[in-house]
Amino acid sequence: MAATIRPLGTDDTDAMAQGFRDAFGSFDPPEPPVPLHAPGKSWWGAEVDGHLAATALDRDYTSWFGGVRVPTAGIGGVSVVAEHRGEGLLAPVFDALHEAARERGALISTLFATAPAIYRRWGYESFTSLDRVRVPTAGLAVGGSTPLRRADEDDAAAIRAVHDRGVSRRNGPLSRTGPLFAEAPTLRVDGVTVAERDGVVVGYVAWDRGRGYGEGAELSVHDLEADDTDALRSLLTMLSTFASTVPSVVVRTSGIAPWRHLVGRQHATPVSSAPYAITVLDVRAFEVVPAPPGLTASLPFTVDGVTRTLEVADGRTRVVDGGAGGRELTRGGLSLTFAGAHRSADLRLAGHLDGPDADDAAWDALTLRGPLHVHDYF
Numbered sequence: 001m002a003a004t005i006r007p008l009g010t011d012d013t014d015a016m017a018q019g020f021r022d023a024f025g026s027f028d029p030p031e032p033p034v035p036l037h038a039p040g041k042s043w044w045g046a047e048v049d050g051h052l053a054a055t056a057l058d059r060d061y062t063s064w065f066g067g068v069r070v071p072t073a074g075i076g077g078v079s080v081v082a083e084h085r086g087e088g089l090l091a092p093v094f095d096a097l098h099e100a101a102r103e104r105g106a107l108i109s110t111l112f113a114t115a116p117a118i119y120r121r122w123g124y125e126s127f128t129s130l131d132r133v134r135v136p137t138a139g140l141a142v143g144g145s146t147p148l149r150r151a152d153e154d155d156a157a158a159i160r161a162v163h164d165r166g167v168s169r170r171n172g173p174l175s176r177t178g179p180l181f182a183e184a185p186t187l188r189v190d191g192v193t194v195a196e197r198d199g200v201v202v203g204y205v206a207w208d209r210g211r212g213y214g215e216g217a218e219l220s221v222h223d224l225e226a227d228d229t230d231a232l233r234s235l236l237t238m239l240s241t242f243a244s245t246v247p248s249v250v251v252r253t254s255g256i257a258p259w260r261h262l263v264g265r266q267h268a269t270p271v272s273s274a275p276y277a278i279t280v281l282d283v284r285a286f287e288v289v290p291a292p293p294g295l296t297a298s299l300p301f302t303v304d305g306v307t308r309t310l311e312v313a314d315g316r317t318r319v320v321d322g323g324a325g326g327r328e329l330t331r332g333g334l335s336l337t338f339a340g341a342h343r344s345a346d347l348r349l350a351g352h353l354d355g356p357d358a359d360d361a362a363w364d365a366l367t368l369r370g371p372l373h374v375h376d377y378f
């Protein structure tokens, strides 16, 4: 049965909605509803016998790595209608989506996979996770003297600025810039509290109070960012004041975030964890991320039978064709190398790296940039 692979538009909306109900179950739409079609969203699909049979979405994002924003294709909405599963429809849809994403300049692609094996053939490998952890509300009383107030819509730009300062120092998070983040960041939660010093917003927490009070009640924290420890302490202490009605706070977080070093009464306990995967769409991704100052190296590598060399000097990396005597990487190995998720020795253990180890220290010095995080689900 021949499938037609094509971009999807507004005429496809009803068929897409039916497919998503099949794939992900019905759910209450957010208020206001998130539009399927919007600037920054590119849908691709497969049509079989005139019916939409598969979908995938490319979101126009950028991700922070090494202090720069790397153009990213954020994948979502992957579905194949039940009657056509197992027929190999995903591959041509993904190939078309990836090609179009490269054309618009995406260098990497990321996604939250329901199963890791679905996306391995394109090199997607998990490198961090978006987690929810539960902490006792009373344990968040950790001092701080920065004045707090409830945010309003006029604070949107200042809140974004605090967020940007926080995530630009990390590796992996989305930048929350571009068409898909045009909406004010305060709209979809009960409360955003800002910490303000000398008229400057220096921290914020976005939270939902949740239902009811007493045993079982939970307050959810979606975002917690601050420029300094006093602002961070003040925001946590504000949350602690809910202790008499809400015994637990559930914080959306990633890795061991700095706030966890301030609370001491009880460890945070995991509630859920969504693994986040990356692949390299274009090896020029290595060129946009600064190299460590002082590192000079010539690093040949082969992926899918194609050999290239990273020429590292003066804080920059250039990718040149050809080279000899280098490492063999799987596509997933290339993804994990770009992300800086593992030392070379562990890539070997995972079966992603083979060949000589003389360059291992230089590869590790180039790519291990520190802890990896993600703060947005899509």
Ligand SMILES: CC(C)(COP(=O)(O)OP(=O)(O)OC[C@H]1O[C@@H](n2cnc3c(N)ncnc32)[C@H](O)[C@@H]1OP(=O)(O)O)[C@@H](O)C(=O)NCCC(=O)NCCS
Residues within 6 Å of the ligand: 023, 024, 078, 079, 080, 081, 084, 085, 086, 087, 088, 089, 090, 091, 112, 113, 114, 115, 116, 117, 118, 119
């Ligand atoms: C996941 C889904 C899109 C796969 O559709 P499909 O028709 O089976 O996909 P294809 O036939 O094109 O390719 C399937 C490949 O992925 C693998 N795969 C599919 N579902 C998998 C799963 N749940 N776990 C592991 N591997 C899986 C298959 O083994 C196959 O690999 P192979 O070609 O090496 O054998 C489909 O089952 C679906 O719509 N599920 C519900 C929604 C969902 O989970 N979407 C993914 C969101 S991240």
